[in-house]
Amino acid sequence: MKVLDKIGAYILFMGRIFTKPEKKKVYLKELTNELEKLGLNSVMLVMIISFFIGAVLTLQTAYNMSSPLLPRYLIGYLTRETLLLEFSSTIVSLILAGKIGSNIASEIGSMKITEQIEALEVMGVNSVSYLVGPKIAAALVVNPVLYIFSVFIGIIGGILSGLASGVVNYDDYIHGLHFAFNPYYVTYSIVKTLFFAVIFTSIPAFYGYNVQGGALEVGKASTKAVVDSSIAILLVNLILTKILL
Structure with missing residues (x-):
């Protein structure tokens, strides 16, 4: 499939998602299930990665600030800015694209090759809205929450690593966290997480929905979806950064 044809097919696919569901109760039930699958099952992964990244950011910042003229509170400041602006929004979304995206592509692709999707269409159900809509809705709720959670855990990891290694004291680190704080950065990053949520759910769903063949093709579709x-x-991160900052 050529790039332009693929983009056109994706736009049509997205148009089928945002239609009024036939049965709202069933839709809400699926939404609840997806909130658990996408949210609760990702919390531990995000927590572990964010903790160690926050710890590493603090140590790397400290070791690159060898000049005595630089105040130590900048360690906390730079760690906070990195987590707020880029890591906890973009990097966490990339990680979720690998974890959640491959699962979505495999799940829908398996339904496609076993003709479960065709069965839904025969029953008069908009299979795209039914299968993909709740996933996107759940991701739009979950991803901003995971972003805030990631920032919080990353800061904790930074404090603990800074104190354990002795590169910064508690008061300096906390002062750095409060220094020159711009609330707009949080808004900017939350907006990004909403766009990313749509991307890492809809693109894998698109690949899974258009699988043709057998189990091998499902695996290939999962890989393409993640990439x-x-x-x-x-x-999108580049575009939004240019527009919003």
Whole structure:
């Protein structure tokens, strides 16, 4: 499938998602299930990664501030800015694109090759809205929450690593966290997480929905979905940064 044809097919696919669901109760039930699958099942992964990244950021910042003229509170400041602006929004979304995206592509792709999707269409159900809509809705709720959670855990990791290694004391680190804080950075990053949520759910769903063949093709579709989702996230990140900052 050529790039332009693929983009056109994706736009049509997205148009089918945002239609009024036939049965709201069933839709809400699926939404609840997806909130658990996308949210609760990702909390531990985000917590572990954010903790260690926050710790590493603090140590790297400290070791690169060898000049005695630089105040130590800048360690906390730079760690906070990195987590707020880029890591906890973009990098966490890239990680979720790998974890969640591959699962979505495999799940929908398996339904496609076993003709479960065709069965839904025969029953008069908008299969795209039914299967993909709740996933996107859940991701729009979950991703901003995971972003805030990631920032919080990353800061804790930074404080603990800074105190344990002795590169910064508690008061300086906390002062750095409060220094020159711009609330707009949080708004900017939350807006990004909303766009990223749509990307890492809809693109894998698109690949899974259009699988043709057997189990091998499902695996290939999952790989393509993760790669294309990651590229799209980086591209949208660049565009939004240019527009919003």
